[in-house]
Amino acid sequence: MQFLIGMYINPAVLDALTDEEKAAIGAGHGAFIEALKESGELITTQALVDPSQAAVVSVRNGQPVVTDGPFLESKEYLGGFYLVDCENRERAIELAARIPDAAIEGLAIEVRQVMFADGQLEA
Amino acid sequence: MTIPAIEDLLRELTPQVLGALVRRYGHFEECEDAVQEAVLAAAVQWPAGGMPDNPRGWLVTVASRRLIDQMRSDQARRERESATAAEAAPEVPDVDDTVVLLFLCCHPTLTPASQTALTLRAVGGLTTAEIARAFLVPEATMAARISRAKQRIRAAGGSFEPPRGAEREERLRVVLHVLYLIFNEGYTASSGAALHRADLAHEAIRLTRMVHARLPGDGEVTGLLALMLLTHARRDARTTAAGDLVPLAGQDRTKWDRGLIDEGAGLVKVALAGPVLGPYLLQAAIAATHADAASAEETNWAQVHALYLILERIAPNPMVTLNRAIALAETEGPSAGLALLSTLDEDGRLAGHHRLLSVRAHLLEKAGDAAGAYAYYRRAAKATASIAEQRYLESQAGRLKT
Numbered sequence: 316m317q318f319l320i321g322m323y324i325n326p327a328v329l330d331a332l333t334d335e336e337k338a339a340i341g342a343g344h345g346a347f348i349e350a351l352k353e354s355g356e357l358i359t360t361q362a363l364v365d366p367s368q369a370a371v372v373s374v375r376n377g378q379p380v381v382t383d384g385p386f387l388e389s390k391e392y393l394g395g396f397y398l399v400d401c402e403n404r405e406r407a408i409e410l411a412a413r414i415p416d417a418a419i420e421g422l423a424i425e426v427r428q429v430m431f432a433d434g435q436l437e438a
Numbered sequence: 439m440t441i442p443a444i445e446d447l448l449r450e451l452t453p454q455v456l457g458a459l460v461r462r463y464g465h466f467e468e469c470e471d472a473v474q475e476a477v478l479a480a481a482v483q484w485p486a487g488g489m490p491d492n493p494r495g496w497l498v499t500v501a502s503r504r505l506i507d508q509m510r511s512d513q514a515r516r517e518r519e520s521a522t523a524a525e526a527a528p529e530v531p532d533v534d535d536t537v538v539l540l541f542l543c544c545h546p547t548l549t550p551a552s553q554t555a556l557t558l559r560a561v562g563g564l565t566t567a568e569i570a571r572a573f574l575v576p577e578a579t580m581a582a583r584i585s586r587a588k589q590r591i592r593a594a595g596g597s598f599e600p601p602r603g604a605e606r607e608e609r610l611r612v613v614l615h616v617l618y619l620i621f622n623e624g625y626t627a628s629s630g631a632a633l634h635r636a637d638l639a640h641e642a643i644r645l646t647r648m649v650h651a652r653l654p655g656d657g658e659v660t661g662l663l664a665l666m667l668l669t670h671a672r673r674d675a676r677t678t679a680a681g682d683l684v685p686l687a688g689q690d691r692t693k694w695d696r697g698l699i700d701e702g703a704g705l706v707k708v709a710l711a712g713p714v715l716g717p718y719l720l721q722a723a724i725a726a727t728h729a730d731a732a733s734a735e736e737t738n739w740a741q742v743h744a745l746y747l748i749l750e751r752i753a754p755n756p757m758v759t760l761n762r763a764i765a766l767a768e769t770e771g772p773s774a775g776l777a778l779l780s781t782l783d784e785d786g787r788l789a790g791h792h793r794l795l796s797v798r799a800h801l802l803e804k805a806g807d808a809a810g811a812y813a814y815y816r817r818a819a820k821a822t823a824s825i826a827e828q829r830y831l832e833s834q835a836g837r838l839k840t
Contacts, residue, residue, distance in 0.1 A: 316823075317574070317575075352578075352582060353582060353586065354582070354583070354586060355551075355552075355555075355579050355580065355581075355582035355583025355584070355585075355586055356579070356583075357579060357582075358575055358576055358579055359576070400573070400574075400575045400579060401551075402549055402550065402551055428823045429823075430823050430824070430825055430828075431825055432574055
């Protein structure tokens with residue numbers, strides 16, 4: 316079963332962390348990625364730029380309209396994700412709990428099963 | 439022998455040869471390399487130079503020689519000691535090595551995903567890339583999973599001996615479960631748009647046939663093979679040309695594969711005469727009952743219900759009860775089915791499961807509660823992870839929208 320483990324970040328919460336805490340998060344993700352690779356459960360992981368860099372695109376009367384993002388006005392944003400292939404939902408939740416963000420108040424981890432996939436495997 | 443015939447033969451012999459080597463020498467990974475080299479040599483030499491009298495013996499001898507050379511050179515590098523226990527000329531043993539290899543691949547220290555991957559790799563002879571494609575993961579992910587499985591087997595140590603007695607019986611159940619998982623993965627993709635991943639279903643049937651040929655007296659092996667054949671027989675009727683799902687009751691039964699049904703039903707008949715009534719055999723008997731009816735209306739629901747009742751007793755499982763509720767609704771009316779379903783509400787294993795929601799919708803509709811059925815079809819559509827199933831459930835809800 317494939318799951319997307321989404322990491323919702325709050326820039327204000329991240330800014331308030333000490334350098335040591337930030338370093339520990341980075342190291343925690345590094346170790347998590349290695350463990351997932353070794354167990355054969357990692358499909359891919361990606362982190363996204365700051366939401367202030369987002370562009371919101373729509374097409375009106377056939378013309379593209381681009382405005383500065385983000386689309387959702389919220390304190391929390393999708394900061395990145397892990398795409399994993401694991402035994403079941405319980406295992407996905409167990410993996411999610413190992414992500415350092417999960418232990419930080421104000422950040423959130425969301426687990427959702429994948430319903431359709433195409434493309435990325437041909438590369 | 440033609441080249442395709444040689445390739446088929448090599449595919450059949452590879453797991454036997456690997457099993458023979460592993461049983462004799464241990465060192466799964468090294469054996470696998472040696473067998474691959476021997477198979478490669480055969481693929482080059484046999485079409486040109488002719489077949490050996492005993493192809494399996496040839497492969498065992500060549501692979502053993504490579505393995506011993508490899509072990510010797512490894513050992514020589516470590517210490518100057520050339521004699522090894524592996525030096526004796528290998529004889530071809532009578533115990534079936536394909537089964538030995540299956541037992542090894544389904545080692546209890548492995549997760550089902552690893553057991554599945556390793557079985558397809560070592561016994562099925564699929565490449566890592568093929569397995570990765572079938573399971574919709576990148577090759578690197580699958581390669582890591584397979585190499586981890588081999589490491590675990592190595593770490594478990596000393597367990598290359600095939601299990602005996604009760605442990606053997608237990609391991610055989612694991613093997614059957616792994617084959618069942620492979621089949622299911624091919625039959626209904628657990629995620630994604632493709633409803634059929636026929637290659638995996640074919641492979642599962644091929645491997646189960648192989649096990650059945652070696653253990654023809656085992657009722658559950660026979661039952662599993664029959665279940666696969668009877669299920670696979672419906673493949674062309676299960677979807678429309680547009681890829682939409684067609685439920686059992688709505689399937690055009692003339693599209694069912696009669697050859698597979700006859701073979702499956704024949705196996706069920708033989709196995710039912712045996713001493714043991716196991717879960718696979720019962721499920722196959724249920725599938726055979728459906729296959730017996732020329733239309734959904736002509737189904738012998740009393741027999742289907744009775745078989746589910748036995749299945750529920752020998753292997754209690756909320757999914758079985760759920761299926762029994764459908765049969766019960768057919769024999770005693772939808773309210774009896776709904777009453778049985780309500781006993782499942784307490785069961786955490788099935789709470790919010792799309793099958794529970796969709797069966798309730800179906801029975802509510804039969805009972806005349808269109809609004810209730812609509813609401814449950816909608817909930818079921820949200821709960822499923824299959825796009826084809828979601829489309830079907832949405833269309834059911836759409837039909838009832840007032």
